Amino acid sequence: MSTQSDTHYLEAKGFYNWFFSVDHKRIGLMYLAAILFFFVLAGMAAMLVRLELLAPGEQFIDRHGYNVAFTLHGAMMVFLFIVPGIPATLGNFCLPLMIGAKDVAFPRLNLLSFWIYVLGAAIVVMSLIGPPGEAWLDTGWTLYTPYSVESSSGVIPVTLGVFILGFSSILTGLNFAVTIHKMRAPGMTWHRLPLFVWALYSASLIQILATPVVGITLLLLIMERSFGIGFFTASLGGDPILFENFFWFYSHPVVYIMILPAMGVVAEILPVFAKKPIFGYRAIAYSSLAIALVSFFVWGHHLFVSGMSNWSRWVFSLLTFAVAIPTAIKVFNWISTLYKGSIQLDSPMLYACAFIFLFTIAGLTGLPLATLATDVHLHDTYFVVAHFHYTMQGGTVIGLLAGLHFWFPKIFGKMYNEKRARVGFWMLFVGFNATFMPQFILGYMGMPRRYFDYLDQFADLHFMSSIGGFVNGLAYLFILGNLIHGIIKGTAAEKNPHGSLSLEWTVPSPPPLTNFDEIPEVHDWTYGYGNEQHA
Amino acid sequence: MSEPGTFFHLHEEDPVEAYENFKLGMWIFLATEVLLFGGLFAAYFIFKFIWPTVFEDGSSHLNKFMGGLNTLVLIFSSFSMAMAVDAAQRGQQKKLVRNLAITLFFALCFIVVKGFEWGPKLSHGITPGSDVFFSVYYMTTGLHLLHVLVGMSFIGLLLARALKGRYHEENFGGVEIGGLYWHLVDIIWIFLFPLLYLI
Numbered sequence: 001m002s003t004q005s006d007t008h009y010l011e012a013k014g015f016y017n018w019f020f021s022v023d024h025k026r027i028g029l030m031y032l033a034a035i036l037f038f039f040v041l042a043g044m045a046a047m048l049v050r051l052e053l054l055a056p057g058e059q060f061i062d063r064h065g066y067n068v069a070f071t072l073h074g075a076m077m078v079f080l081f082i083v084p085g086i087p088a089t090l091g092n093f094c095l096p097l098m099i100g101a102k103d104v105a106f107p108r109l110n111l112l113s114f115w116i117y118v119l120g121a122a123i124v125v126m127s128l129i130g131p132p133g134e135a136w137l138d139t140g141w142t143l144y145t146p147y148s149v150e151s152s153s154g155v156i157p158v159t160l161g162v163f164i165l166g167f168s169s170i171l172t173g174l175n176f177a178v179t180i181h182k183m184r185a186p187g188m189t190w191h192r193l194p195l196f197v198w199a200l201y202s203a204s205l206i207q208i209l210a211t212p213v214v215g216i217t218l219l220l221l222i223m224e225r226s227f228g229i230g231f232f233t234a235s236l237g238g239d240p241i242l243f244e245n246f247f248w249f250y251s252h253p254v255v256y257i258m259i260l261p262a263m264g265v266v267a268e269i270l271p272v273f274a275k276k277p278i279f280g281y282r283a284i285a286y287s288s289l290a291i292a293l294v295s296f297f298v299w300g301h302h303l304f305v306s307g308m309s310n311w312s313r314w315v316f317s318l319l320t321f322a323v324a325i326p327t328a329i330k331v332f333n334w335i336s337t338l339y340k341g342s343i344q345l346d347s348p349m350l351y352a353c354a355f356i357f358l359f360t361i362a363g364l365t366g367l368p369l370a371t372l373a374t375d376v377h378l379h380d381t382y383f384v385v386a387h388f389h390y391t392m393q394g395g396t397v398i399g400l401l402a403g404l405h406f407w408f409p410k411i412f413g414k415m416y417n418e419k420r421a422r423v424g425f426w427m428l429f430v431g432f433n434a435t436f437m438p439q440f441i442l443g444y445m446g447m448p449r450r451y452f453d454y455l456d457q458f459a460d461l462h463f464m465s466s467i468g469g470f471v472n473g474l475a476y477l478f479i480l481g482n483l484i485h486g487i488i489k490g491t492a493a494e495k496n497p498h499g500s501l502s503l504e505w506t507v508p509s510p511p512p513l514t515n516f517d518e519i520p521e522v523h524d525w526t527y528g529y530g531n532e533q534h535a
Numbered sequence: 536m537s538e539p540g541t542f543f544h545l546h547e548e549d550p551v552e553a554y555e556n557f558k559l560g561m562w563i564f565l566a567t568e569v570l571l572f573g574g575l576f577a578a579y580f581i582f583k584f585i586w587p588t589v590f591e592d593g594s595s596h597l598n599k600f601m602g603g604l605n606t607l608v609l610i611f612s613s614f615s616m617a618m619a620v621d622a623a624q625r626g627q628q629k630k631l632v633r634n635l636a637i638t639l640f641f642a643l644c645f646i647v648v649k650g651f652e653w654g655p656k657l658s659h660g661i662t663p664g665s666d667v668f669f670s671v672y673y674m675t676t677g678l679h680l681l682h683v684l685v686g687m688s689f690i691g692l693l694l695a696r697a698l699k700g701r702y703h704e705e706n707f708g709g710v711e712i713g714g715l716y717w718h719l720v721d722i723i724w725i726f727l728f729p730l731l732y733l734i
Contacts, residue, residue, distance in 0.1 A: 105556040106556065106560060109560075170567055174560055174564060174567075175560075178559050178563065182552070182555060182556050182559065183556075208566060209566065209567070210570075212570040212571035212574075213570055213573065213574045215571055216571050216572075216574040216575060223674065227662075227664065228662075228663065228664030229663040229670035229673065230664060230667045230670040231670055231674070236666055236667050237582065237589060237666055238582075238670065239581070239582075239585075242578065242581065246574055249574075
């Protein structure tokens, strides 16, 4: 036992010591490998979509293949990559270290949620085995009824897989919530918690409260197909629109499961590289909770044109606008943190700044979609596609990359090549904007989403978007390649290369298996930058 | 073969801390259960509002006597479960085992009665696909039945451990948490019974 603090968590060899390990750091790393695998897979589906859309008419895949490609891209990106996303990877790794605990509250449950994730992911992927023409899902990731009840494609395996993945998400959220309530080190009060922990807490609440609803919805869909129950079947007195309501009651809050942790990552990085205390700590912390709360009451904005009473439309529109308030509070405070700071533009900081820039575009383009009159025009066009890619990719993925670069030395005990990291960043930034900026215009011009073909007048913008998409895809390969190179060949990292004051940087890189020899006592918040005697 | 920190070889943990964590964890889990059934309850109210006569007609086909009997059975089982928790906290071994066994027996009664309810209906061609009322009926009572089965395995596990004398004044968390779960299963039925059978 005495040698334990000398061995770090990466040293374990063999399948058993990883796949049965209850250590939060190993579980986080296994999640990271898994979700990045599906990210690349789903990314390839996106490349196929962009390839097909290079020019009008059929190019490389037929209509059905196209439906399958965008469905796979969406379903895998959402359920296998971005929902577990930051919490399961960086959250798992950092949360106990940041609050001064040896592990999460339920280490075995944590491992169980990973196994459940693997099982669910396997079932989703298994539905792809079989002839592409028949078995591969073609309903879009939203699985809208009545088509998902009638479609002959693999709705049941995918739905079952996603249903199982929901348990994984719920258990992770439950585990984190209990950990944050009960496992904080002495002196780590709520108002001293790092903002990433606040963000994880808010996201956990949504995971706990929203996921069961999509669980029952998916279960109903399976029952609908296999036992002919009538919740969503109009001929039996059911209502297909009810599926949309249920689905978005989960799937809108889930957007905040994706984005809140990314916002938390940004709030950790900005003060370190601006060498200034975070501005408006409590405003940022409580705005996370406010976003989580309001997120439950805005799902109706996905149904403005689906059939809904005028009263509901007004209320949902108003509530959707309300989300902009806590979000803007965050942006204001992040920028105020930078104001008069001593800014150092290392790669994590580049990503964090890009997050603010891109997420602001994402947020502002959400407002015309929340406005009833403009939504009638923009609904189900490329404007929506561009809007949510600015939140999901420009927000969450950029946030994940920011965190990966920031905590990389702590996770692996090595450094990546900083110069190449910056090159990768700029490739991604240019490629991403080149892909999705034209899509805003396409959508405004009336190009509907999910269409296999388009009119000649859209050809130039589609071509630009496709070229941007390929740059975007290459950028990811370059960035991941640089990180993998860093893991294998990188130079050894110091304990605290960025000069952060947070607790995870007080332990060696990579951290020992039990994190802290002695549980630390906390006397101050983590953001006392520019006042370094605390360090 | 394994070092500390694998699934079968956990770090030592503080029992008081573990107890408190598990209790909070269970309460959060119960919240997810409420949301899970919440979707079905929402569907019930929506469809009842749209199709009041379908629901009236469907409800008249349900056997109020059997539904009422099952309600009583579950209420008694909740009582014996509460007695079991009390016995565990006081370290009364025999009383604990007896009450867990009684709870398990009542749960079994519930399932038998349910079988007598579902069986004739299905053989008369009243299936989940008959109309939207019976879709709601079979879905809600079916999901609830699944929870009864999960609760029974939970209580069975507690009983097996209680027979080995695992629970006493210092260690009763497992029984308490099992009790929380069982009460939730009971409460959900308390709502389902009047909604489906009586109104």
